[in-house]
Amino acid sequence: DTAVSQTPKYLVTQMGNDKSIKCEQNLGHDTMYWYKQDSKKFLKIMFSYNNKELIINETVPNRFSPKSPDKAHLNLHINSLELGDSAVYFCASSPGGGPRLFFGPGTRLTVL
Amino acid sequence: AQSVTQPDIHITVSEGASLELRCNYSYGATPYLFWYVQSPGQGLQLLLKYFSGDTLVQGIKGFEAEFKRSQSSFNLRKPSVHWSDAAEYFCAVGSNFGNEKLTFGTGTRLTIIP
Numbered sequence: 001d002t003a004v005s006q007t008p009k010y011l012v013t014q015m016g017n018d019k020s021i022k023c024e025q026n027l028g029h030d031t032m033y034w035y036k037q038d039s040k041k042f043l044k045i046m047f048s049y050n051n052k053e054l055i056i057n058e059t060v061p062n063r064f065s066p067k068s069p070d071k072a073h074l075n076l077h078i079n080s081l082e083l084g085d086s087a088v089y090f091c092a093s094s095p096g097g098g099p100r101l102f103f104g105p106g107t108r109l110t111v112l
Numbered sequence: 113a114q115s116v117t118q119p120d121i122h123i124t125v126s127e128g129a130s131l132e133l134r135c136n137y138s139y140g141a142t143p144y145l146f147w148y149v150q151s152p153g154q155g156l157q158l159l160l161k162y163f164s165g166d167t168l169v170q171g172i173k174g175f176e177a178e179f180k181r182s183q184s185s186f187n188l189r190k191p192s193v194h195w196s197d198a199a200e201y202f203c204a205v206g207s208n209f210g211n212e213k214l215t216f217g218t219g220t221r222l223t224i225i226p
Binding site: 004033040041042043044045048056058090099100101102103104105106 | 155207
């Protein structure tokens with residue numbers, strides 16, 4: 001039973017395209033996150049949602065739009081992809097918004 | 113603002129040798145501290161955490177870490193490393209104030225030589 005799952009695992013696409021990454025957690029947590037890990041392995045939070053409500057929105061281009069249809073899902077849609085968007089995107093969840101995070105396996109996005 | 117510094121970008125140790133990975137943090141209140149491990153091509157797995165109480169915490173895979181408030185440090189240790197410990201290690205700091213973000217260090221890559 002996968003606690004936090006993401007699809008797809010790999011995503012290769014051309015500049016200018018629009019793509020989505022899906023995330024689901026079956027832990028019953030009410031807070032979910034998107035983190036971006038760049039080529040130097042630096043992890044930075046992008047968004048967090050609590051019970052479908054946006055809580056944290058770091059300085060992220062508005063080409064990135066998270067959507068939470070319910071508290072078990074947090075999807076990330078990216079418009080007009082750019083080369084600099086190439087990274088590994090991690091979904092995570094935590095109980096009650098606390099600091100203990102459970103991470104998904106990551107989605108490696110490559111923009112050509 | 114909270115921050116985490118991992119001064120060692122890359123460490124190489126021999127299998128069976130002891131290991132210490134350094135982590136220093138900056139945080140205005142009592143911190144919650146974490147060590148995560150990321151194996152190649154994998155997501156992050158929690159090794160151990162410190163919230164309060166005993167400043168020496170035990171984690172999975174034989175790792176331990178010691179919280180030293182006076183030094184703002186939370187160094188990770190293992191008495192004898194195994195080849196399977198080769199991975200990227202991340203220290204992180206956060207709080208238990210609801211919905212606050214977790215801030216990660218830049219990671220330390222650990223290489224094990226036979």
